[in-house]
Amino acid sequence: MITLSVNGRDHQIDADPATPLLYVLRDDLHLNAAKFGCGLGQCGSCMVLADGLPVVSCVTPVVALEGRRIRTVEGLGGADDPGPVQRAFIDEQAAQCGYCIPGFIISAQALLERTPSPSDAEIRTALKPNLCRCGTHIRILRAVRRAADAMRTSVAANPGGEGGQ
Structure with missing residues (x-):
């Protein structure tokens, strides 16, 4: 076992x-x-x-x-209460076929937990292991930026609590 x-x-x-x-x-x-x-x-x-x-x-x-x-991804939030990264991907309509999106969400979550204000270069580097054949890369980048903003805002609004997932 x-x-x-x-x-x-x-x-x-x-x-x-x-x-x-x-x-x-x-x-x-x-x-x-x-x-x-x-x-x-x-x-x-x-x-x-x-x-x-x-x-x-x-x-x-x-x-x-x-x-x-x-x-x-299920541990980051659900359909009724998506986590900040999931919400950003929904709001930016970052998924086309959706097959790659769980991997992108996981990569973005890991990045934002260790680097709350990543540069575009850091975002691209963190997402490099993920492949999207549909070409939604621009929307994915916007979603990661949106999630970073949301997670920073959440931490600023609740400095003693947990920000993000």
């Missing part, structure tokens, strides 16, 4: 330790935001956060993440 902490909850997983995290998330935990894209860790559609860092879950063995805090 492998214990995984996903979106704030511990889960006992009975899986081969070499099983990619993506399969456990989708098949065992029924968390379907992370997508199977290339299966080689090159497109970013399967990205999740592990201890605040983006990780491609299609090539990361589940055992490598035991004891780490994993967050998926």
Whole structure:
């Protein structure tokens, strides 16, 4: 048995330790935001956060993440109460087909948690591992800037509390 902490909850997983995290998330935990894209860790559609860092879950063995805090897009907010990054992507209509968007949201979340006021160059660097074939890159960049503004405003309005997710 492998214990995984996903979106704030511990889960006992009975899986081969070499099983990619993506399969456990989708098949065992029924968390379907992370997508199977290339299966080689090159497109970013399967990205999740592990201890605040983006990780491609299609090539990361589940055992490598035991004891780490994993967050998926579902852990950032939901349809009724999206997190700031999710809200910004919705407001900027950053998704066309939507397949790559979970990976972009995860990459943006990781960036904004460590760099609240990123430059355009920092945003582009953080998003570089993610591929979008539909060409919504300009809207994605606007969404990340909007999320950064919203998260900074939230922190400024609530200096002692938590800003963002």
